[in-house]
Amino acid sequence: MSRRVLPVLALALLAGCEIPSGVPSWDTTWNVPSQSLSVGVSQVLPSGVTVSPDGAAFLVSLSPVSLSKRVGDDCAQCVALAGTVSPKPAFEAHVSASTALPGDVQGGALAPGGRTDVRVVNGNGFDPLRPGAGAFGWATIVVRNGATVLARDSVNGATTAMPAGGQLVRSLTLGGATVSGAVTVDVTLSSPTGAAAPIDPSRTFDVTATPSPLRVTQATVMVRGAQVRQSTSADLDVSSSIGDRVQSGRLLLSVKDPFAVRGALGVRLSAPGVALTKSVDVTGGDKGYTIEFTRDEVRSLLGHSVSIELSGPLSVAGPVTVTPAQTIGIATRFELVINSTN
Numbered sequence: 001m002s003r004r005v006l007p008v009l010a011l012a013l014l015a016g017c018e019i020p021s022g023v024p025s026w027d028t029t030w031n032v033p034s035q036s037l038s039v040g041v042s043q044v045l046p047s048g049v050t051v052s053p054d055g056a057a058f059l060v061s062l063s064p065v066s067l068s069k070r071v072g073d074d075c076a077q078c079v080a081l082a083g084t085v086s087p088k089p090a091f092e093a094h095v096s097a098s099t100a101l102p103g104d105v106q107g108g109a110l111a112p113g114g115r116t117d118v119r120v121v122n123g124n125g126f127d128p129l130r131p132g133a134g135a136f137g138w139a140t141i142v143v144r145n146g147a148t149v150l151a152r153d154s155v156n157g158a159t160t161a162m163p164a165g166g167q168l169v170r171s172l173t174l175g176g177a178t179v180s181g182a183v184t185v186d187v188t189l190s191s192p193t194g195a196a197a198p199i200d201p202s203r204t205f206d207v208t209a210t211p212s213p214l215r216v217t218q219a220t221v222m223v224r225g226a227q228v229r230q231s232t233s234a235d236l237d238v239s240s241s242i243g244d245r246v247q248s249g250r251l252l253l254s255v256k257d258p259f260a261v262r263g264a265l266g267v268r269l270s271a272p273g274v275a276l277t278k279s280v281d282v283t284g285g286d287k288g289y290t291i292e293f294t295r296d297e298v299r300s301l302l303g304h305s306v307s308i309e310l311s312g313p314l315s316v317a318g319p320v321t322v323t324p325a326q327t328i329g330i331a332t333r334f335e336l337v338i339n340s341t342n
Contacts, residue, residue: 131194
């Protein structure tokens with residue numbers, strides 16, 4: 001083959017190939033970590049339950065409860081002697097009053113050391129513990145949860161009086177137990193026959209029980225629309241040369257959830273002059289979630305430290321057992337898609 005033919009063949013081969021006329025372009029993904037955040041158990045607790053100041057237990061509030069009992073209800077002879085001044089008949093009075101756990105608290109492990117203060121006001125014209133004629137009565141006070149006795153106290157008329165119009169005040173320390181439902185205070189007052197006194201069967205014994213908050217190391221509760229709010233931040237202060245090449249982005253949430261909460265959370269991202277609002281449906285358990293952003297949305301955030309706030313109502317489908325140290329952990333990071341040339 002002649003030397004003049006070779007250049008001709010080379011030109012022919014080149015004519016059959018398409019030679020790139022531009023600079024090669026590709027996309028890369030950048031990960032920008034942000035500070036993780038956590039939602040403490042205190043944010044999902046129902047009304048009436050808080051975390052103790054030392055963080056070691058829950059404090060479950062119980063309402064005080066009061067009840068009046070007519071002496072004639074337990075003393076048939078008092079009814080027969082109504083309106084007279086007669087030797088006081090013997091009787092045994094029983095008064096019970098209950099206070100329930102908060103509505104969305106099904107139960108818990110009660111730590112010992114709680115207190116219930118009980119006051120019994122004597123509205124009668126005689127002292128049931130010291131009715132005279134050398135006789136002495138007695139009283140017992142029991143705090144219980146169903147059949148489980150949480151505290152017990154007794155009073156001996158030989159050492160304690162409860163005069164007409166007076167009162168008996170006792171403070172009972174509760175023991176540890178598993179509790180559910182209502183807490184009941186039972187007062188039994190046994191009064192023997194005594195000296196002559198005005199008899200009025202309509203007079204009452206008035207009992208008031210005031211429990212201090214129960215200290216519970218774990219609780220079974222219902223979570224219904226608990227409002228949560230937590231925030232963190234991400235540093236998106238990248239150079240303009242990089243920012244101009246960002247094509248899109250997304251916020252990735254990695255959730256560690258011991259409660260299996262569900263709900264629609266609002267996600268607000270803000271920076272100077274910028275506020276973006278998104279949403280994410282949380283479906284419970286340990287899962288990842290993705291929130292997408294357009295190119296213009298991402299670019300509006302670049303060059304700033306961006307505040308990220310999650311807020312909204314969370315619920316759990318059924319009862320859940322919680323402890324004071326539990327949290328919902330949420331790790332966050334941005335993914336930025338950056339083109340190599342534009």
